[in-house]
Amino acid sequence: MALLPIIHVPDPLLRQVAEPVAEITPAILKQLDDMAETMYDAPGIGLAAPQIGVMNRVIVMDCAKDEDGPELWKMINPEIIQLSEDTSKLEEGCLSIPGHVGEVERPASLRARFLDVDGNLQEMEADGLLAACIQHEIDHLDGVLFIDHLSRLKKNMIWRKVLKDAKSRN
Ligand code: GNR
Numbered sequence: 001m002a003l004l005p006i007i008h009v010p011d012p013l014l015r016q017v018a019e020p021v022a023e024i025t026p027a028i029l030k031q032l033d034d035m036a037e038t039m040y041d042a043p044g045i046g047l048a049a050p051q052i053g054v055m056n057r058v059i060v061m062d063c064a065k066d067e068d069g070p071e072l073w074k075m076i077n078p079e080i081i082q083l084s085e086d087t088s089k090l091e092e093g094c095l096s097i098p099g100h101v102g103e104v105e106r107p108a109s110l111r112a113r114f115l116d117v118d119g120n121l122q123e124m125e126a127d128g129l130l131a132a133c134i135q136h137e138i139d140h141l142d143g144v145l146f147i148d149h150l151s152r153l154k155k156n157m158i159w160r161k162v163l164k165d166a167k168s169r170n
Pocket residue numbers: 043044045046047048051090091092093094095096132133136137140
């Protein structure tokens with residue numbers, strides 16, 4: 001396994017749409033293992049392939065509380081097939097936008113479909129933090145970031161700081 005470098009805003013790769021995986025190869029399985037290791041090391045509760053600069057539709061997640069032990073999800077070509085009417089607001093952060101958090105309102109529960117590591121089509125239901133996390137990760141596959149769901153004022157405040165920090169590193 002290997003730790004992979006996580007890319008940060010304003011890297012333009014984070015704004016691109018990722019390509020579906022056509023075939024589950026050993027390279028895809030290694031990518032999933034490396035992404036899981038990278039997510040746990042960060043630490044984070046989810047990671048999408050574009051965050052490691054790979055533009056395919058692959059995500060990993062583990063939203064389990066410490067007491068329950070790990071509950072690692074590896075999803076290939078994940079899709080949301082149903083979203084609830086009711087919403088909930090949760091504080092989100094993103095490994096690609098370090099140092100910033102914001103309250104994001106999203107559908108509270110959902111059904112998702114994805115390919116597992118054996119190539120079987122799976123369906124699952126999620127609510128709470130896992131539901132927020134799946135939506136956050138699938139957003140990454142479509143070039144969308146959590147700050148896009150904030151008010152324009154809050155988003156602008158974060159973006160100004162992101163650009164200023166990026167400039168000061170050059
Ligand atoms: O570690 C993370 N925490 C988090 C908290 C609330 C909602 C979503 C997330 S995902 C984030 C890791 C990350 O950036 N995944 O893309």
